[in-house]
Structure formats: C-alpha cells, structure tokens
Amino acid sequence: xxxxxxxxxxxxxxxxxxxxxxxxxxxxxxxxxxxxxxxxxxxxxxxxxxxxxxxxxxxxxxxxxxxxxxxxxxxxxxxxxxxxxxxxxxxxxxxxxxxxxxxxxxxxxxxxx
Amino acid sequence: xxxxxxxxxxxxxxxxxxxxxxxxxxxxxxxxxxxxxxxxxxxxxxxxxxxxxxxxxxxxxxxxxxxxxxxxxxxxxxxxxxxxxxxxxxxxxxxxxxxxxxxxxxxxxxxxx
Numbered sequence: 001x002x003x004x005x006x007x008x009x010x011x012x013x014x015x016x017x018x019x020x021x022x023x024x025x026x027x028x029x030x031x032x033x034x035x036x037x038x039x040x041x042x043x044x045x046x047x048x049x050x051x052x053x054x055x056x057x058x059x060x061x062x063x064x065x066x067x068x069x070x071x072x073x074x075x076x077x078x079x080x081x082x083x084x085x086x087x088x089x090x091x092x093x094x095x096x097x098x099x100x101x102x103x104x105x106x107x108x109x110x111x112x113x
Numbered sequence: 114x115x116x117x118x119x120x121x122x123x124x125x126x127x128x129x130x131x132x133x134x135x136x137x138x139x140x141x142x143x144x145x146x147x148x149x150x151x152x153x154x155x156x157x158x159x160x161x162x163x164x165x166x167x168x169x170x171x172x173x174x175x176x177x178x179x180x181x182x183x184x185x186x187x188x189x190x191x192x193x194x195x196x197x198x199x200x201x202x203x204x205x206x207x208x209x210x211x212x213x214x215x216x217x218x219x220x221x222x223x224x225x226x
Binding site for chain 1 (some may be wrong): 117154156159214215216
C-alpha cells in the first residue's frame with residue numbers, strides 16, 4: 001500500500017531535549033515536505049526537499065533541521081525544542097514532475113513542556 | 114508571493130451542491146491549482162487538481178476561469194461525511210514555481226442534516 005508513515009504519532013517532551021520525528025514514503029517520490037498545523041493558522045510549510053541531499057526552507061524553518069540522505073526518508077529534527085513548537089506535524093511527499101498532489105502522513109502531535 | 118484567500122466557513126444541508134471559491138491573484142503561470150480535504154486530526158487528502166477550464170472526477174468538479182485568478186471547488190449533493198476543512202493550494206511563486214506551498218487557513222464546511 002502506497003503510504004507516508006510518521007513516528008512517533010504522539011510525543012510529550014520537555015524544553016531543550018533534542019528529538020527527531022521520522023518520515024518515510026514508499027512511493028519513490030522525489031519531493032518531501034514538513035508542515036506544522038496550529039489552530040487558526042492552517043498548515044505552514046517548515047522545510048521541503050526536492051531530492052536526496054537537496055533541502056530548502058519553507059515559511060517557518062526556525063528551530064528545525066532536516067536531512068535527506070535517502071530518497072524515502074525525511075526526518076525532522078528539533079535540536080532544542082521550545083513550547084512554541086507544540087503543534088501537529090505532517091510529512092508529505094509527491095512526485096516532482098509538474099503536479100502538486102501531495103500524499104500526507106497521519107501526523108505527529110508534539111507537546112513541549 | 115502568491116497567496117490564497119477562501120471563506121473561513123460555510124454551512125450547507127445534505128443533498129445540496131456546495132461551491133467554495135478560492136482567489137489566487139498571483140499564481141505562477143505554470144502552476145496547477147489543487148484542492149485538499151482534511152478531517153480533524155488527519156492529514157489533508159487530495160481531492161482534485163486543474164490548470165484551467167473545468168475538471169471533474171468522481172467526488173468533485175473544479176472550475177478555473179481563463180485568467181486563473183480564482184478557482185471554485187464544487188461538491189455535488191453533499192452528505193454529513195463531507196463535513197471537513199477544504200484547502201486550495203498553490204505554489205508560492207508569482208511567475209515561476211518555487212515548490213514552496215501555501216495552504217492558507219482553509220474553508221470549514223459544515224453539512225447539516
């Protein structure tokens with residue numbers, strides 16, 4: 001089954017404790033992206049990647065890092081989480097050739113205390 | 114920077130046709146217009162996509178005028194299960210695609226019995 005998976009689905013952590021949210025897709029998609037969703041603000045793009053070793057900032061990249069060492073994986077790293085990073089995070093992937101249809105993962109709900 | 118604007122919310126009754134319009138004044142010339150549906154605590158799900166004129170699939174129709182400054186998602190005969198948030202999505206580029214996406218805050222559709 002074609003899908004995007006994220007882990008963990010739920011995470012409660014404390015300020016400053018480094019964490020990684022994994023994202024993996026099995027559709028051989030070139031394009032992958034991370035979004036955060038907050039009440040009243042919709043979905044905002046954090047980082048995206050056009051292909052392996054090619055990443056770029058979205059609208060809200062501060063406090064986040066990403067890497068794209070393999071085509072299928074695109075982890076989101078929070079080196080020093082803060083309470084304002086409490087949010088619902090979605091990973092998405094799509095083929096890069098022209099169209100925008102993105103396939104989204106189930107989401108990771110992160111709480112930073 | 115291309116920005117999308119949609120009504121914040123809409124109510125409808127079961128069996129009615131619902132039209133949701135999105136304005137995207139600065140859409141890139143080679144960008145497609147894509148609509149997504151999102152249920153609470155789930156990732157957005159692709160509904161339909163188009164470049165110009167009219168596109169129809171099994172769940173919706175998409176109308177795009179010649180100037181491409183807006184698009185209208187049409188949901189025929191809605192049911193209670195169509196209650197969700199609907200987003201139009203465009204690339205943030207004005208003349209050229211950037212692959213940085215803007216979702217906006219979406220339209221919250223509530224279908225009443």
